[in-house]
Amino acid sequence: MASIFSKIIEGSIPSVKIDETENEIAFLDIMPCAEGHTLIVPKKEVERFEDMDPQDTASLMVFLHRIAKAVSSAFGGVDYNVILNNGVQAGQEVMHVHYHIIPRTERSSRMFGNRKNASTEELQKTAEQIRKFLN
Numbered sequence: 692m693a694s695i696f697s698k699i700i701e702g703s704i705p706s707v708k709i710d711e712t713e714n715e716i717a718f719l720d721i722m723p724c725a726e727g728h729t730l731i732v733p734k735k736e737v738e739r740f741e742d743m744d745p746q747d748t749a750s751l752m753v754f755l756h757r758i759a760k761a762v763s764s765a766f767g768g769v770d771y772n773v774i775l776n777n778g779v780q781a782g783q784e785v786m787h788v789h790y791h792i793i794p795r796t797e798r799s800s801r802m803f804g805n806r807k808n809a810s811t812e813e814l815q816k817t818a819e820q821i822r823k824f825l826n
């Protein structure tokens with residue numbers, strides 16, 4: 692069965708997209724740890740990071756680097772975590788490789804606590820802000 696991220700990629704499930712290439716997509720996490728929490732997903736569905744084609748990981752990293760720069764710039768050069776939960780014991784819930792970019796401030800909790808659902812309107816506004824910093 693296709694993962695929820697494959698459904699987002701094919702367009703059968705909505706998302707608040709930041710950007711995409713032929714091989715990757717970036718969209719906002721629906722249950723953000725912080726404003727700007729962004730997911731970076733390879734379009735080819737692979738469950739585990741080490742099972743990806745190495746060439747695809749190189750492409751993914753270039754895309755991740757570009758989006759991370761835009762997310763940080765969008766919030767005044769904010770600090771951030773880049774996290775990849777690989778496998779259930781590592782906290783992976785969606786079995787389709789993805790990186791999280793999570794903005795962090797002094798007041799941030801360090802783990803996935805204090806989250807609440809964001810409205811599509813709030814997410815759209817945030818996505819617009821990040822897109823301005825894409826180059």
Ligand code: AMP
Nearest residue numbers: 695706719720721722776782783784785
């Ligand atoms: P992980 O625990 O690393 O597998 O993270 C999966 C992430 O996907 C979680 O932070 C979820 O909030 C997020 N997520 C699940 N479904 C959606 C969706 N439809 N749109 C955006 N983010 C989602």
